[in-house]
Amino acid sequence: MDWTNCLHPSDSTTDPIRFLALERDFAELAEQYRHAHEAAMRSGQVVGGAPVAVLERLVTGATARRHAIATTSGTEALRLALVACAIGPDWNVIIPALTYIATAGSVLATGARPIVVDVDEHAHLDADMLGDALAATRGPTAVVPVGLFGDGLDDERLRSICDAHGALVVEDAAQSLGSRHRNCVGGGLGHASSLSFAPTKTVPCFGNAGAVVTDDDDVAARARLIRSHGKAGNRSKTTLLGVNGALASSHAAQLCVSFHHREERARRRDAIAAHYLSRLEGLDGLRLPPMRSRTIHNWHKFVIRSDRRDALLEHMRVHGIETQVHYPIPLCDEPILAGCEFRSCDRARAWSRHACTLPLHPFLTQPEVERIVRAVREFHGA
Numbered sequence: 502m503d504w505t506n507c508l509h510p511s512d513s514t515t516d517p518i519r520f521l522a523l524e525r526d527f528a529e530l531a532e533q534y535r536h537a538h539e540a541a542m543r544s545g546q547v548v549g550g551a552p553v554a555v556l557e558r559l560v561t562g563a564t565a566r567r568h569a570i571a572t573t574s575g576t577e578a579l580r581l582a583l584v585a586c587a588i589g590p591d592w593n594v595i596i597p598a599l600t601y602i603a604t605a606g607s608v609l610a611t612g613a614r615p616i617v618v619d620v621d622e623h624a625h626l627d628a629d630m631l632g633d634a635l636a637a638t639r640g641p642t643a644v645v646p647v648g649l650f651g652d653g654l655d656d657e658r659l660r661s662i663c664d665a666h667g668a669l670v671v672e673d674a675a676q677s678l679g680s681r682h683r684n685c686v687g688g689g690l691g692h693a694s695s696l697s698f699a700p701t702k703t704v705p706c707f708g709n710a711g712a713v714v715t716d717d718d719d720v721a722a723r724a725r726l727i728r729s730h731g732k733a734g735n736r737s738k739t740t741l742l743g744v745n746g747a748l749a750s751s752h753a754a755q756l757c758v759s760f761h762h763r764e765e766r767a768r769r770r771d772a773i774a775a776h777y778l779s780r781l782e783g784l785d786g787l788r789l790p791p792m793r794s795r796t797i798h799n800w801h802k803f804v805i806r807s808d809r810r811d812a813l814l815e816h817m818r819v820h821g822i823e824t825q826v827h828y829p830i831p832l833c834d835e836p837i838l839a840g841c842e843f844r845s846c847d848r849a850r851a852w853s854r855h856a857c858t859l860p861l862h863p864f865l866t867q868p869e870v871e872r873i874v875r876a877v878r879e880f881h882g883a
């Protein structure tokens with residue numbers, strides 16, 4: 502289907518352009534979603550069951566991993582991945598200064614000590630600073646890289662630094678499904694990775710969902726146990742402190758449908774991003790997402806940086822275009838992390854001051870895309 506020709510959008514030059522439009526997703530696949538939902542309900546097994554098993558197979562395929570364990574959110578998936586890797590109170594966990602708060606929250610929930618390290622031009626953990634932080638850290642240490650905005654992580658560099666210091670890698674791939682750098686796909690890095698299917702993500706759940714992926718049989722077995730109260734079966738003894746983390750079968754069934762349309766939707770995102778990149782190039786005071794060769798960006802977010810960011814946000818608002826800021830508060834300025842160790846967060850702070858995220862989802866029409874481009878160009882005097 503041509504992404505310029507979606508169902509139900511308005512071509513009016515004044516109607517608001519919303520940041521997300523899940524109702525257009527539903528309208529496009531309504532029959533398939535209804536059918537999947539009904540099949541899950543008719544099976545009588547409303548938690549877990551066949552749809553979850555199918556979703557887990559789809560997720561292992563998309564991430565080239567041996568195991569996937571679906572759960573109730575990306576936040577829970579990251580916590581589960583960390584705990585299944587035996588990361589707990591006596592551990593240090595290095596996280597990037599720019600990410601969604603859930604990365605930090607999941608680490609804090611394990612009882613481990615977060616160490617916050619600045620980001621690079623791609624808003625990924627800065628490799629040199631990561632090396633310095635690892636060299637200065639004593640005791641068991643893990644690193645949680647985040648492929649922020651859907652830009653592929655430089656796995657070779659990360660792996661060599663972490664291996665040199667004996668650090669475990671658990672990837673927060675909440676934003677990375679479908680991204681790639683060289684041969685490493687989003688969700689394929691490190692000992693285990695966590696994915697999110699929150700409504701904002703490239704494969705969105707009409708609710709919340711996530712998954713742990715790993716190649717390690719023991720980590721997978723522990724994640725499954727923890728997901729179900731630490732019990733292998735109804736009458737088995739409890740060996741691990743667990744949670745009620747099984748995914749609803751209706752959510753899994755809907756996600757299986759969305760997964761099926763993942764690639765055509767990725768192509769629409771790509772086409773819109775290519776249009777933004779070509780039409781917004783060279784504007785004074787505006788920086789576009791940095792691009793690298795041999796990288797597939799999944800365009801979960803299209804983040805531009807402007808010297809006059811707050812005025813740009815207001816200009817877009819006046820033109821009826823909803824934008825967002827990812828992220829307005831770097832982790833080093835979050836009160837919940839006060840008392841943690843920070844390693845120069847200047848670049849993360851600069852991202853927070855300059856970032857403006859444009860709407861980019863597969864259901865934008867060509868006229869909407871043109872309006873967004875026109876508004877940004879007009880602001881920059883083009």
Ligand SMILES: Cc1ncc(COP(=O)(O)O)c(C=O)c1O
Pocket residue numbers: 574575576577579600601603604647673675676696697698699709710711
């Ligand atoms: C980087 C990152 N980590 C973790 C999460 C948490 O995922 P969820 O919202 O599914 O709990 C998100 C969600 O936005 C995220 O962007």
